[in-house]
Amino acid sequence: MTIDIRRFSSDQADFSAQMDALLAWEAVSDHQVQQIVTDILADVKKRGDAAVVEYSNRFDHLHAQSMSELELGQEQLQQALDTLPQAQRDALLKAAERVRSYHEKQKQDSWQYREADGTLLGQKVTPMDRVGIYVPGGKAAYPSSVLMNAIPAHVAGVNEIIMVVPTPGGELNQLVLAAAAVAGVNRVFTIGGAQAVAALAYGTDTVPGVDKIVGPGNIFVATAKRQVFGTVGIDMIAGPSEILVVCDGKTDPDWIAMDLFSQAEHDEDAQAILVSPDAGFLDQVKASIDKLLPDMQRADIIRASLTGRAALIKVADMDEAMEVTNRIAPEHLELSVEDPQALLPQIRHAGAIFMGRHTSEALGDYCAGPNHVLPTSGTARFSSPLGVYDFQKRSSLIMCSPDGASELGQVASVLARGEQLEAHARSAEYRIKK
Ligand SMILES: NC(=O)c1ccc[n+]([C@@H]2O[C@H](COP(=O)([O-])OP(=O)(O)OC[C@H]3O[C@@H](n4cnc5c(N)ncnc54)[C@H](O)[C@@H]3O)[C@@H](O)[C@H]2O)c1
Ligand SMILES: N[C@H](CO)Cc1c[nH]c[nH+]1
Numbered sequence: 001m002t003i004d005i006r007r008f009s010s011d012q013a014d015f016s017a018q019m020d021a022l023l024a025w026e027a028v029s030d031h032q033v034q035q036i037v038t039d040i041l042a043d044v045k046k047r048g049d050a051a052v053v054e055y056s057n058r059f060d061h062l063h064a065q066s067m068s069e070l071e072l073g074q075e076q077l078q079q080a081l082d083t084l085p086q087a088q089r090d091a092l093l094k095a096a097e098r099v100r101s102y103h104e105k106q107k108q109d110s111w112q113y114r115e116a117d118g119t120l121l122g123q124k125v126t127p128m129d130r131v132g133i134y135v136p137g138g139k140a141a142y143p144s145s146v147l148m149n150a151i152p153a154h155v156a157g158v159n160e161i162i163m164v165v166p167t168p169g170g171e172l173n174q175l176v177l178a179a180a181a182v183a184g185v186n187r188v189f190t191i192g193g194a195q196a197v198a199a200l201a202y203g204t205d206t207v208p209g210v211d212k213i214v215g216p217g218n219i220f221v222a223t224a225k226r227q228v229f230g231t232v233g234i235d236m237i238a239g240p241s242e243i244l245v246v247c248d249g250k251t252d253p254d255w256i257a258m259d260l261f262s263q264a265e266h267d268e269d270a271q272a273i274l275v276s277p278d279a280g281f282l283d284q285v286k287a288s289i290d291k292l293l294p295d296m297q298r299a300d301i302i303r304a305s306l307t308g309r310a311a312l313i314k315v316a317d318m319d320e321a322m323e324v325t326n327r328i329a330p331e332h333l334e335l336s337v338e339d340p341q342a343l344l345p346q347i348r349h350a351g352a353i354f355m356g357r358h359t360s361e362a363l364g365d366y367c368a369g370p371n372h373v374l375p376t377s378g379t380a381r382f383s384s385p386l387g388v389y390d391f392q393k394r395s396s397l398i399m400c401s402p403d404g405a406s407e408l409g410q411v412a413s414v415l416a417r418g419e420q421l422e423a424h425a426r427s428a429e430y431r432i433k434k
């Protein structure tokens with residue numbers, strides 16, 4: 001059975017319209033979800049632990065009497081790590097080590113410099129005190145995402161990392177707990193949804209309030225994060241996964257088909273796109289897709305994703321492939337070509353760029369080192385992968401020498417009087433040398 005994937009070519013008259021249709025996707029958060037979330041947030045803010053326990057019992061089918069039953073101790077995390085099958089433990093530790101050493105390079109340091117008159121200017125970098133990491137529950141719980149969210153926070157020097165993860169039916173995911181142990185998570189609460197976001201944002205008697213909440217989740221979680229933004233910081237609101245592969249037609253078509261599947265299998269709304277100047281190669285990849293799909297474990301999800309939002313795009317040449325790429329601004333970009341370095345200068349918008357035929361996106365999801373939390377839905381035009389910098393903040397430093405204060409005072413005074421702010425002007429003028 002062949003699968004029906006959108007296919008078009010840049011020499012078609014309606015190419016631009018085809019591209020617009022490809023990019024049309026918006027997260028739906030209907031009015032009802034907004035209201036449910038608003039009510040849960042208000043209730044947790046008012047009643048704290050009692051409300052969190054009630055919502056957790058209702059939505060996750062638990063029977064907890066108090067919040068203390070919804071916290072896991074460090075020994076449970078360590079035990080999860082100790083009892084993992086050796087191969088999984090080794091892989092987790094290896095991945096964590098590589099993610100940590102990559103992120104070490106992102107650390108920003110404080111700096112200062114002195115001007116000729118002795119005035120000192122600078123920037124002081126400080127980690128956040130406490131951050132919250134949301135880990136989705138159920139089938140979508142990814143231990144790799146625990147590493148990708150917690151390790152940068154740890155490297156930044158965050159004092160306390162609080163993880164929340166719902167456990168529908170009370171079922172614990174041992175790999176997630178083991179990843180929390182490896183990544184240096186300080187406390188874990190088995191709560192989820194809007195009530196977990198509220199507990200982190202406002203704090204309760206048991207759950208400490210945090211400064212920033214990161215991590216993906218379903219529509220209730222995403223809506224709650226948007227609503228608490230301002231009280232706390234948040235990371236991006238992640239959309240469905242995306243992959244765009246640019247191929248010169250010389251990579252094994254089975255490899256490319258599987259790379260497209262690798263993001264399509266995340267969910268029905270995921271997007272997989274192949275761009276090539278070689279029409280015959282697009283035919284070959286299509287044949288590989290039809291051949292490989294029936295045996296995939298998540299064939300139904302992949303099929304839904306490929307028939308819904310995927311595309312095979314024929315372009316005139318690599319220059320045009322780069323234009324298409326920049327227009328889409330994909331979360332993941334694979335350059336499956338002989339000389340990816342040659343294309344790099346033309347790429348302006350992409351979350352992560354996987355260079356060369358051997359660099360499958362899946363390696364980046366787990367263990368290459370860079371973060372797998374990336375901007376989606378075209379937001380790579382203005383945002384970046386999650387990193388250490390998301391857990392650090394900056395304070396400006398200014399220390400004027402008497403000469404510096406005198407000189408700057410004259411400038412400030414003129415500007416302040418232009419704004420009709422007398423106190424500003426006089427405060428500056430007091431420091432002008434007579
Ligand atoms: N982008 C990424 O990197 C990434 C990674 C993993 C998961 N995800 C996304 O995370 C999501 C996981 O979803 P999930 O539902 O399995 O787990 P989740 O943890 O996001 O949500 C579960 C919680 O939702 C709340 N909830 C469920 N139904 C509710 C209702 N009717 N009213 C109020 N609250 C309700 C409950 O409190 C429950 O604990 C998926 O949307 C998946 O796409 C994204
Ligand atoms: N590709 C996902 C982010 O877009 C991350 C992930 C986790 N596990 C596998 N993949």
Ligand SMILES: [Zn+2]
Nearest residue numbers: 262263266365
């Ligand atoms: Zn993935």
